[in-house]
Amino acid sequence: MSTESSNNEIYGILAEVRNPKELIDIARTVNKNGYKKYDTFSPFPIHGIDKAMSLQKSKLGWIVLGHGLLGFAGALAMIYFMMVYDYPLNISGKSLMNIPAWIPVTFELTILLSAFGAVFGMFFLNGLPRLNHPLFTSDNFKKATNDGFFICIEADDPQFEPDKVRNLLTEAGATQIEEIRDDS
Amino acid sequence: MSKTYEYVPEPALVKGNHDFSSINSLITDINLRPTPKGWYIAFGLSNLLLFVLLFSIGYLIWEGTGIWGLNQPVGWGWAIINFVWWVGIGHAGTLISAILFLFRQDWRTAINRFAEAMTIFAVMCAGIFPAIHVGRIWVIYWVFPVPNSMAMWPNFNSPLLWDVFAVSTYFTVSLLFWYVGLVPDFATLRDRIKSKMGKMIYGVAALGWRGSNRHWWNYEKAYMILAGLATPLVLSVHTIVSFDFAVSIIPGWHTTIFPPYFVAGAVFSGFAMVLTLMIICRKIYKLEDIMTVDHIEKMNLIILVTGSMVGFAYLMEFFIAWYGQVEYEKAIFILRATGPYAWAYWIMITCNVLSPQFFWSKKLRRNVAFTFFISIVVNIGMWFERFVITVTSLSTDYLPSSWGYFSPTIWDVLTYVGTFGLFFTFFLLFLRFMPMVAVAEIKGAMPQADPHNYDPETGDYSPQEIEIPEPNKESV
C-alpha cells in the first residue's frame, strides 16, 4: 500500500472489491471506459466476467486441434513406416496394412498430443510460468487466492493516468486502492 | 390421468456455515498445521510396505520370474491381475473429474482432487506390473519405438503394445489434468504458508498463478478440453486393457463383451476405492462438511449401477457361451463355476454382484460404516474377478493335456501387498502437502460464487429463493 519507492516504474493500480458481483460490475465499468490493459483477479473463475471484460474467444481450441491432428497423422505415419515400409514382417499371416490394429495406438497418441496442446497451450497463452510479477509486491493481493476480488489497471494502457484511474475505481465502489510498482 | 411431481431441491454441496475464507482454511490448514503424529505412524507403515515391494522386485529381477507361481499353461498370474485391478481403480479419478465435469455434476468438486490423486498413484502401482512381469526387464525399452542398430521396431499388432501406449498416455494425461487443477490451489498455499521454503516450493508449483480472469478464461477452456479428451481416454484405457484378453483366442478371454464389462468393473472398483479412502479421510480430517453423506449416497448409487452392470456381464458371458455353442467356451464357464477355481468364482459373485444390492436401501447407502464395509468387499471381489478371468481361462483351455493348476508363492503375495506401500506412501504425501479438496473449484461451486446471489442494490450476499415450478398436471 506504500506509495514510496518512486524510483521504480509504476506498473498499475490495483483495487479490491467485496464480491464476485462487484467484480463484474467494476470490470464492466472499466471496460466501458475504454481501458484495454487491465485485468481482474479472483480465487475462482467467475461466471459472466468474460462478457463484462469483452474477452475474445480463447484460441486454445485451435492449438489443441493442431496437436491432435499432429498426433493422429504422426502415429499413422510412424506405424506405417515401421510396420510396412521399413521392416515388413509376416505376423500371424496378417496383411501389412493391418489398420484395425493400428487404431488404439493412433487414438492414444492423438489424445496425448491433444492433451499436451491443451495444457501447455494454456500455459503459453497465459504467459505462465511467471514466478515474479509486480502484483506480488502487494500484501493485500494475497487474498486473490483466498477470498479477495481485485481489479488492476495497468500503466501500459494508453489511457492510463493514475489520478483518473483512482477516481474511476473509487467511484465504482472499490476499496483498498493501491499503486503497484515494478520493483526491479 | 394425472400425476403430480414433487420438486426435490439439490442438497447444498457444502454443509455448515462456510464462506470462501473458512472453506479456504478448512482445507488448506490441513497442509499448514504441524504434521500430526498419526501421519508419521501411517507413513512409517507405508514405507515398510514400500520396502517390501522394492525388495520383492529386487529379488524378482535377481532371480527371475520363476519366483512367482507361474507355470506352463498359466503364464500370467498375480502380476497381470494386480495390474488390471490397480488400473481399474485408477479409473475413478479421471471419471469423476472428466465425465462428471462434462455432465455438470458439481458434487464432484468435493472428491475430484482426492480421486485424481488416487488415480495417479493407482496407475503407478499398476504400471509397475507389466514392467516387472517380463522375463528380461533390462530390454523392456524394446517396446518403445526407438531407432536402434537392430533396425527392429515393436509390433503394433500386439495388444500389449497398445497397453503400453494406453497406460502411459492415461498416466500422463491424468497427471497433467491433476496438475492443472492443482495450480490455483498451489497458489493459495503459496499465499498462506509462512515458511520461506514453503513459499518457494509452492511458488514454483503454482507457476506464478495470480488468479487473473484472463487466465481463468483460458484455464477453463483447457479444463473443458481436457475433460473432453479424458472421457474417451478413460474409456479407451480399460477397453485396451481388456483387449489383452479379448484379442487372444483363449476361451473365456476371447469375447466382445470385455470392453464395456471391464470399464464398468473399473468404475465399480474405482468408486469403491474412493469411498474407502474418503470415509477414512473425512473422519480424520473432519471434512464432513465438504464430503457429505449426500456424496456417499451418490457414489453408492453409482456402485449399485456399475455392480449390476458387472453382474449382467457375468450373466451374458454364460449366455453367450451357451448361445455360441463353442465347446471350449462352454467348458470354461462351467469349470469356472464348478471346477477347481469355483471358490474364487463364488467369492467374486458374492462380492461383486450380491453385496452392492444392499444399496437398494436408502438407509444402507447413507450408512457410512456399512458403505465402508461394502467398499472394501467390492475391491476384494474385483480382485477376484481378475483372478478368475486371468487364471481360470489359462488353466483349462483347449488341450486337456495342458491343463494345470496355479498356486501363488509368497513372492506373488509380497509384491502385491508391497504395492499398497507404494500407494499409501504417495497418498500420505499427497494428503500432507497438497490440498485434498480442489479449493478453487469448490469455492466456484458455492452459492456465494454466483453473482446472481447478490443483492443488485447493496451488493450484499442474498441467496435467491428457489422457484418451485408448478407441477404440470396434464402430461403423463
Added chain:
Amino acid sequence: MSDQKTNDTTYWKSLNELAKNKEYKKYAEREFPEDASELTDQVSRRSFLRVMGASIALAGFASCRKPVQKIIPYSKQPEDQVIGIPDYYATSMPFLGAVTGLLVENNEGRPSKIEGNTEHPASGGKTNIYHQAAMLGMYDPDRSRSPRNNGEQASYSDFASFASSHFEDVNRNILFISEANSSPTLQRLKESTGEQFPNSRWVTFEPFGDDNRLEGANMAFGQRLRAIPHFDNADVIVSFDDDFMTPSEHANSVENSRRLTAARKVRSTDDSMNRIYMAESGFSITGGFADHRLRLKTSEIEALVFALAGRLAEDVSGLSAFSGYRNDLTGHAWVETLAQELLDNSENSLLSAGQHHKPSVHAAIAAMNSALGNIGNTVTFHDLPHQGNESSITAFADAINQVQAGNYDTVVIIGTNPAFTAPADLRFSDALTNVETKIHLSEYVNETSALCDWHVNRAHFLEAWGDGRSYSGELSIIQPQIQPLFDGVSEIEFLHTILTGDSGSGYDLVQETWDDVFTGDFNNLWEQVLHDGIFAESGFEETNVSLSGNFGDEISPLLETSITDGIEITIKPDPRLFDGRFANNSWLQELPDPMTKITWDNVALMSPATAESLGLPRERSFSSNDVPVVRISAGDETIEIAAWVQPGHADNAITLYAGYGRENIGRVADGVGVNIYPLRTSNAPYYRPADVEATGQTYEVACVQDHHNLEGRDMVRAATLDEYRENPNFSSYESVHGYEVPGIKEAELDGDDNLAEGGPISLFDEKYGPDYQPQWGMSIDLNDCFGCGVCTIACQAENNIPVVGKREVKRRRIMHWIRTDRYYEGDEDNPGVYHQPVPCMHCELAPCEQVCPVAATVHSEDGMNQMTYNRCIGTRYCANNCPFKVRRFNFFNYTKEYLTTGDDPEIIQMAMNPEVTIRFRGVMEKCSYCVQRVNRAKIDSRKETGSRKPADGTVQTACQQACPADAIQFGDLTDRESVVSQTKMNERNYVMLEELNVRPRTSYLAKIHNPNPELT
C-alpha cells in the same frame, strides 16, 4: 597311459586345454605309433585329430560385452575335415547283451548327437531313449575319474601293476561277474580267462535279463535259444505281458517297434493291419498300442497261457503236454477268442511272453508257436555263441552262495552293480566280505565299488573301441568318438590287463578278434566295417527246433497255478532308468514316464479299484501334487512309496519300477525315488504277493500331465479299421462334429494348388511364402505312435533343451519342445489310451505372433513360426495365446544352471549342439522344426543346385529321425511328391482345433484300431 601320473590331469577342462595338454599328446602319439600306414588310416587317426581340433564353434552363452575371444586353429590341418561341418561316424551301443548300430555326429572333435544307423538291422536308422540319452551319459561329470584302491585315488598303472602280481598266481579261485555282453572280443578274452585261470568261474548277471526266455526255450527244445520275433510277418500277435516296444523290457525294442508298426501302416482302405492282443498286469505302451488288452495279475497271466495251451491242444497237434489241461481261466472269454484267432491265422500268428515270466510260460509259448507252425515265419530260434549256461539269476545266486561259503579269493565284477541290483536274499554285500580281493569296473563309483578293494573307471561306449552283436547276431563295431574324458578303460582293456598285467589298446584287441572273422583282405574289410558300423550277413544262424521228448514230463508239474486273492507286486525295470544304470542321466530322469507322465520318481502303480480298497482316492487332486504313500511289505522287507492310480492296471496288483533310490552316485541320481530292490528275492525276482497298507502320509510327485481325459474333445481322432473302410473321411471335422468347420471354404486340392490353401474364410488376406522358398510341414501318424518318448529326448539332444529338475517340473515348467500327450478313453478301470506327440504346430496364422509386443516371434518365408530368442523380452503372452500350449518359458536361467553347476561344467557344455543358441533366462522357446538342420540343408542345396528347396528327405527333424515307428514325416509342402505332402493328402489327415483357423502346418493322421468283432 600307464606312465602317466593320474592326479596331474585326470580330466581336462576344455578342448583348448586338452589340445595343449602335452601329456595327452604323448599318449595320443603313442597310441598310434610310428607306423605310417596307421597314420594314413583315417579312421584310427580320427579320434586323435578330432580332439585336437579347433574349438571356435563351442557354443557359449548370450553375448557379453567385449570379452577377448580366441581362435585356435589347427597347427596341422587334418585332411578331409572342414571346420563347421559335422562329421558322422558309425558305432553301436551295447545294451542287455545286444548292440544297436548308431551314427554319431561330431562337431570339431566332440560328439554331439546320436542317430540310428540305417545300415544296422537293430536300428534301421532309428533309436530309442537310451541311445539318444547316451550322449549325456558320456558327458556326465559325475562319472568316475580314476581308479581307486580302497577308496583312495590311484592310477591305472597302479592297478596294472597290482593286477600283474595278483593274477600271476593262476590257481586263484576267481569269480568273474559281468553284465550281458555280446562282444566277440570279450567272449575271446572270457575264454582266455577260463584257460588261464582254471579255477575261475564266469557268471553273467543282469537283474532284468532274458534268462527266463532262454530257459523256456531250453525246456521246450532242449537248447538255450533266443527267440527272435518277426512282427512284420505276423497277422495276429498275442503278447502275454511282453512289453516288447519298451526299451527296458526288450533289448531289441527299436527293431520290434519298427517291424510292428510297419505292418500297421494304413495308407488306403485296401491296406490291412495286424491285430495285437495284450494281456498284462501293468499298463505298458505295448498294451496301449494293442487292439485288445486284458488286465490280469501277473500270476493270472501264467494261468491264462496254460489255459490257452490247453484249449489249443484240442485242435492242433504238438500240444499233447497240455491236452485236457484246465484251470480257473479256461473259461475266460479270451481263451476261446484267442484260440479261434490263432487257429485261423496259424503260421502267421505270434505269441510271446514277457521276460519276467517263468521259464514254463515261455516254454508253453514256444510250444504253441511251434504247434501253430509259426516258427520259421513269425518267430525264429537262434543259438547264441556268446551265451553260456551261466547267465541267469539262478547261476548268479549259486555263485554268490559259493562266495558266501568262502570259495573264492578274488571277485572281478565287470560293469554290473550287484550291490544295488542283486536279489535281497543273497545278501551280496555280506557275501563279498568273505572275499579277499574284490575288483570292480564301472562308470560310476557306485554301491558295488564301495565294497571293492579296487574300482576301475570304465570308459563309456562312445569313448572306447569294442564290438558286439545285434539282437539277431550281426557283428557290429563300437568305435570311439572321442578320447576317454576321464581316462577310463573299456571292459576288454580291463580284462586284457587282468590277463597280461599290461594296459592294452582296445583297438588292437578288437582288430585281433576281427582278424579271425574276416576272410578277405583285412584292411579293406575293416574300413568297410568302420564305415558301415556292421559286418554284413553275419547274423545268427537259424536253429531248427522241435519239441524235446520229455517236454510233457518237464512242464506238467509246473502247470499247477495258484492264484491268490491278495495283492501281488510286480517288479519291473524302470522304463527310463532301466535297472538304475541310467539314474544319473537327467534327460531320462526328466523324460515323463510314457504312461503315468511322472518324472523324477517311481511310484506304486495300482488300479483305481485297488486304491479304493486301500482307502486311497481313486483320482488324484488337480490342484495339488500330493499323493498318498503306501507301505509295501513282502517277506521281511518293507518299503514306503507313493501310490499312483493307473487306470487300466490289473486289480489287486501293484507294479513297482526298480532303479531309483540311489545314493552317492551323482548329483542327478541321488535321493530320487525309492529303492525297491529289497523286495526282490532270487526265487521271486519279478512278482510275489505282498501286504500293502496306506500310511496316511503324502508325497509330492512331479507329473507333467494333470488331466487325463479328452473331455469329449477331438484332439485325437480314431476309428476301427472297418469304420475307416466304410468312411475313409472319418477324421474330418465334419465327420467328427456332424457339421462343417464354421465359415469353411472347401479346400480345393487339385493339381497346382498350394496344399495350404483352402480353409475357413478370413477377414484378412493371408500371406504365404514366396515361390522360391520351400514350405515346411509335418505330419504325425497317430496310428504309428506308441508313446515311447524318444522324440522328446532326440529333440532335447538336438536343441540344447535344458533339464529343470523335479521342483520345476512340479511347478509345470518342463522345457521339452515336443511332448507326448496321453489320454485315457472309456472305462476308468479299463480305458483305452492314446498317445499324441505335440510339437509346435507352426500355424500359418499363428496366434502367438500377433500378440508379441516386440515382434520376437514372426513368420518366416518358408512357413515356419520363428522364435527369436535374442529379441524376446519374456511377456509370456505368446505362450498364453498358444492354443496348443507348446511354448516353453525360461522362468529361471535353466540352461546356465544346468551348464555351470559342478566343478567342471565345460564337460556338459560339450554336449551342446553348436548350431543352436543356448537360451537364457526370461525368454520363450519352442519347437523350431529343427531350423538349424533346415537352414543347413537349404544352404547346401543352394550351393549345389542353386535351389532353396532341398530334395525330399534331405531334411529330417530330430524327432522324425529318431522315431522307431516312422510316425513323423517332415518336408516341403510345395513338393507334391514329397512324403509329407503325400501323407497330408491321406484322408485320415486332420489338424487340431481346425475351427480356430490358425492353420497348423503340423497335422495328424487319425488312429485306426483293428479290433476283433468277437470281442467288441
Added chain:
Amino acid sequence: MAQIFPKWTNEAPRRILIGTIIILNAAVFGVWYFFSPEFTQVGYAPEQPVPFSHQLHAGQLGMDCQYCHTQVAESKHANIPATQTCMNCHNQIQTDSENLQPVRDSWENDEPIEWVRVHMLPDYAYFNHSAHVNVGVGCESCHGRIDRMEVVYQAEPLSMGWCLDCHREPEKHVRPVDEVTTMGYEVENQIEMGLELVAKQNINAPTYCQACHY
C-alpha cells in the same frame, strides 16, 4: 508482500526449456553415436600373437584370400589357417625372423597359435561364409580393405541394421562370384550389374528372423 522470486526467474522457464531441448538432443545424439556398434565395434584391432601383416601378404604379395582361408567356400567358418599353411612358405623364407618365432614354435611343438578374434558376432547370430561367398558377396564388403591393413581391424559395425542394408538391397553390393576375393572392386554400373546378378543367381537375401537367429 515481498516477491518470493527475483525477476530473473521469469526468464528461467524459457531457459530451462531451451536447455532441456539442447541436452536431450545431445543425449540422443550421444547415445546414437557412442553406443552404436559403429563406434563401439568398428576399429577393434587387437594385438595378435604374431604380427601378421595382411597388407604385406594380401596387398603387396597379392595372395588370394583363399590361399589361407581355404574352407570359406565350403563351411560356415572362414577357417584361420593351420600353422602348416604358414610354414609352407616360411620354412624357406624369413626363417630367422623374430616375429615368426611363435609360428616356428607352434610348428615344432605342435601347439596351436592362439589368435585373437577380431570379428565377433553374438552366439545367437548365425553367419555362414559359404552361403555368402558363393553368391558373390565380396570379402571386402564385410571385412574392408584387408589388403591395406597392417593390423586387421573391424571395418564394419556388423550390427543387424548393417546386415539388413545388404539383405534388403543386395544389388548394391553383389559382384561376380569370381571377384569375391578381389580387393577394391568397383564398377561404374554397380546397380545395373547387381540387378543382373541378383536375377541370374536367384538371390533373395532373406530378412526374416530365422535366417540368422535360431
